[in-house]
Amino acid sequence: MRFLYDILGIIFIPVFSFFSKKKGYSVDLKERLVFQKPKIKNPVWFHCASVGELNVAKPLIKEVLKEKPVLITVFSPRGKSYAKKLFPEAEVRAIPFDISFLIKRFLKKYCPEVLILVEGEFWYNLITQTKSFSKIVSVNTRISPKSFKKYMKYSFFYRKIFDSIDLFLVRSEQDISFLKKLVKDKKKIVLCGDLKLVSSIPEKEVFLKTNGKPIIVAGSTHFPEESILFSVLKKIKKDYPDISLVIAPRHLERVKDISLTAEKFGFSYSFRSQTDSINTDIYIVDTLGELSGLYKYAKVVFVGGTFVPIGGHNILEPALLNKPVIIGKFFEKIKNMYSFLHKKGAVVAVSSEEELESWIRKALEGDFKPKIDLTKEQEKVLSCYTEKIKHLWRGNEPDKACKTVLYR
Numbered sequence: 001m002r003f004l005y006d007i008l009g010i011i012f013i014p015v016f017s018f019f020s021k022k023k024g025y026s027v028d029l030k031e032r033l034v035f036q037k038p039k040i041k042n043p044v045w046f047h048c049a050s051v052g053e054l055n056v057a058k059p060l061i062k063e064v065l066k067e068k069p070v071l072i073t074v075f076s077p078r079g080k081s082y083a084k085k086l087f088p089e090a091e092v093r094a095i096p097f098d099i100s101f102l103i104k105r106f107l108k109k110y111c112p113e114v115l116i117l118v119e120g121e122f123w124y125n126l127i128t129q130t131k132s133f134s135k136i137v138s139v140n141t142r143i144s145p146k147s148f149k150k151y152m153k154y155s156f157f158y159r160k161i162f163d164s165i166d167l168f169l170v171r172s173e174q175d176i177s178f179l180k181k182l183v184k185d186k187k188k189i190v191l192c193g194d195l196k197l198v199s200s201i202p203e204k205e206v207f208l209k210t211n212g213k214p215i216i217v218a219g220s221t222h223f224p225e226e227s228i229l230f231s232v233l234k235k236i237k238k239d240y241p242d243i244s245l246v247i248a249p250r251h252l253e254r255v256k257d258i259s260l261t262a263e264k265f266g267f268s269y270s271f272r273s274q275t276d277s278i279n280t281d282i283y284i285v286d287t288l289g290e291l292s293g294l295y296k297y298a299k300v301v302f303v304g305g306t307f308v309p310i311g312g313h314n315i316l317e318p319a320l321l322n323k324p325v326i327i328g329k330f331f332e333k334i335k336n337m338y339s340f341l342h343k344k345g346a347v348v349a350v351s352s353e354e355e356l357e358s359w360i361r362k363a364l365e366g367d368f369k370p371k372i373d374l375t376k377e378q379e380k381v382l383s384c385y386t387e388k389i390k391h392l393w394r395g396n397e398p399d400k401a402c403k404t405v406l407y408r
Helices: 002-022 051-065 077-086 100-110 124-130 145-153 155-164 173-179 225-236 252-264 291-297 316-320 332-343 353-365 375-393 398-406
Strands: 044-048 070-074 091-094 114-118 135-141 167-170 189-191 215-221 244-249 269-271 282-284 300-303 325-327 347-349
Touching: 002 100, 002 124, 044 051, 051 070, 051 077, 051 114, 051 135, 051 375, 070 077, 077 091, 100 124, 114 124, 114 375, 124 155, 135 375, 145 155, 145 173, 167 173, 167 375, 173 189, 215 225, 215 291, 215 316, 225 244, 225 252, 225 353, 244 252, 244 291, 252 269, 252 282, 291 316, 300 353, 316 332, 325 353, 332 347
Parallel strands: 044 070, 044 114, 070 091, 114 135, 135 167, 167 189, 215 244, 215 300, 244 282, 269 282, 300 325, 325 347
Antiparallel strands: none
């Protein structure tokens, strides 16, 4: 099976190279074929697919860097450049192609103390070859219903991968229920909670002059969610004439359409790129990377992709700022996080425009306000991950393991 898998991996090289060049990305062939010289030895090795996984692992990588050298590998070219900016003190490399002799060559060069896989990175050679060299832990393990069906259908292939992993530090009970059907040794599965609870803390300071206005912030909106929000705002303005709505669309190319819709409702509007002071009914965010920093100015937050069948976006960022969060009924992508935060009184799902108006009014009147501090939850989650990982590298002898495999 390994031989056939390696043949497919070799065929994949020119295909990957073609599409990477077509998109204008560097192929990083020297690194993917493992001709690079290592800068560090015996690191704690993190493997992340791309930007999303790097953001999830960020607090964990920062903790490990306090004690150990860190090697970060990424699959996507965009992820590699992002990792270098995020962690200049770590060594960042493109992951080798998943071909057995390339993975083995990579392992001999670095001799990692432990391999940490972030979320769903279950590559056959990466895991089964590393098993001979060092411990392997999967963090914030995520098994979607769709992935679970695939893993079960091809269990003859995936069981060896899952059984080669020494420890699964899992984000939710649902993931555990799936993993228990895939992993032989159930003791390897530990519930630590969602690392996003720690990694979603907004770090960027964003200035906004509200001029004393009560503010509703609507983040990551899709068509036609703006129309629904404008309709609700029209009604609420009868009792709160100074209230303003900050709209941050998921896709910036929709900014012009949103301004035209605001005109149809008779609202005045302004753009973030033109002013940092709110003097209009609608304030349209036409800039990138500022939404998380704008949440702190809100009296209440609506998170989009939930009144339309998108599945929802990040509700943690506003919740971690202790803001009341409202979403629509389509939240299957964030179901686990919704369940966790709903129990804490931090978020509510509504199914109609009337319900949305009602809950916004409750928030403005102080009747819907989270009374929880997530700081303790964050400390608990991060401590669970860091302590379990440290336990894995303590007493490990990576150089000895490398030499053992090298001279077989």
